[in-house]
Amino acid sequence: MRLLIVEDEPTLVEQLAEALAEAGYAVDVATDGEDAAYRGATEPYDAVVLDLGLPRLDGLSVLRGWRAEAVAVPVLVLTARGEWHEKVDGIDAGADDYLAKPFRMEELLARLRALIRRASGGASAVIERGGVTLDTRSARVSVAGRPIRLTGHEYRVLSYLMHHAGQVVSRSELIEHIYAQDYDRDSNTIEVFVRRLRSKLGVAAIVTERGFGYRFVDTAGPVD
Incomplete structure (x- = not known):
């Protein structure tokens, strides 16, 4: 899953980036x-953390611009504590949720997980598919109760596929959602990650739809 942080306070940016990573x-x-408006309109994020007090273009204008262009990404707005009108304005502009500063990082993470779940039609923080369990709260994965150790990229590939279980996800879509913008992207590594996941999970839950991409299925037999 790929997120965009829109914030101009350096310390908070660092804290958010570290916690989310x-x-x-x-x-x-x-x-x-201005940078936020461009990124949100041209990159496929799974959620955005958006501060309203920004230089060059305020957060409400950014959000209204996205919604006017039919950018449906879930947005969590950060507001100043006690500024109730900011919350109202943010929701009216198209925000999906808001959080007042100062806040606890655990609450922000929980709210983001909820936004991403709702966007993909899920209701629980724990996703169980085909014998595989992914706990989005702890970023941990298990098969039949047995913990599985994954690299960061393997986890993001699996998380995206499980959030979209039953759907065919193209290689290019996976690339767009597991790498940050400045990361050196190599499309061939997706096949490597999928192969490793199949080996580690011990089930054939990830099906290759040749010419289209990959699909995570609810039921699967052993890997050949």
């Missing part, structure tokens, strides 16, 4: 409204 997300950062 540790939670298993690929993270991009925009520190002004």
